[in-house]
Amino acid sequence: MPATKKQSYARYTVAAVSVLGSMIQLERKSRKMTAQELAGRLGITRGTLQRLEQGDPKVELGLAFEACTVLGIRLFDEDLAGITFRNEDLQKRLTLLPKYARPRKQTAVDNDF
Template identity: 30%
Template sequence: MTNERSAHAPFEVSEGLREIGQAIRVARLRRRQPASDLASRVGVSLPTLRKLEKGDPSVSLGVFARAVWTLGLFPAVRRAVSPENDHLAASIETSRLPSRVRRPRELNLDDL
């Protein structure tokens, strides 16, 4: 069953959500935590957790954040989206730098 939002999501987004959901599932399994326990700790129903683990785009960012926090992955998520790791923005800023810098003109108070 596909909802309207996922039908219009770019492939890269849909695939990325699926991979992120799968990574959350693997993290849960590696911690030997039953899905029902994680759902309870996150404060969602088991069907909502299953949607998260499948990469359903209708799951809120808040649910995602609580799940990764509960699994101990929140610091890595925060680092991933920090401005210091935004390489595209850094590249854009670098491309806008002037090719040369001139010394500022001295202000002549007699000209005022």
């Protein structure tokens, strides 16, 4: 059986996920909501919520965003209309770019003197 490759994350990623988890845990506790209550609202197990609050980067991104929405944590400066507008603007800009990226051609260096 082949060994599985362990995913490593950049320190910034680990720190950012940890901050997000702490924000979720702080807001949940400040609202006097139990872990079981929030997990139930999110449709996940309490263990998954604990992993999210502890900053596990393998927890699904959409789940983290949903927890923030349920708790009223704003991750962006805009409201829903602002986020929608930003997304539409980004989609328009993306249509102007090529459909796929081509690898850069490397030119051979002539070291013959």
